[in-house]
Amino acid sequence: MNSRIINRIGIPFMFLLFLSCSTGSEYSKLIEREMATGEIHDSLLFDMKFGQYRMEFFSACWQLNQQGLVSNGPGNQTVKYKLPLSADAPLESEITLLFFGDFNDDKIMTGMDLEFFYSAWSIWNKKLQSDKLVPVVMDTLKKWYPGNDFIKVPLEKDSTHLLVKVDGNRRIVIRPIDDDRIVKAKIDDLRYVLEEK
Secondary structure (H helix, E strand, C coil): CCHHHHHHHHHHHHHHHHHHHCCCCHHHHHHHHHHHCCCCCCECCCCCECCCEHHHHHHHHHHHHHCCCCEECHHHCCEEEECCCCCCCCHHHCEEEEEEEEECCCCEEEEEEEEEEECCCCCCCHHHCHHHHHHHHHHHHHHHCCCCCCEEEECCCCCCEEEEEEECCEEEEECCCCCCCCEEEEEEEHHHHHHHC
């Protein structure tokens, strides 16, 4: 089965599960507090925004591809972007980002799925495994989307946790590691998520 389909079904289910199980928790209080501010953060990547239509997303990606900034991801299921390296960073620390918009039934972008991995990843190189990448991804996302820090939100089904950052309507979730190579994250607009509940 296509992993993209599993992610589309599994991620929303997992979010609803931990939303319903977290009543009164630090997480639910954070959601209430941030939504009460009325702040709207709609920026995603490359000037893309929550609320854009699916065709606008494809058009923006096509233009970025024409500029040589992005390319097709594996199986043409995602958009691939190589994060810029600082001048003093070793080449092996290059990070690849795969991303794709998440759209509702009206073809409006309500979120974005992200996958990060070291471009030079190999199973025997312990420095390039996903557990070493999580702090780098957290720092990167905090630079791109300043505001609150990430908090740990425990999952009741097991001993794992989500890393969650909420600023106004924008929620960023880093999922528990389930792959030695990839760190999976999602940015979504709580206005749409809470509306669907």
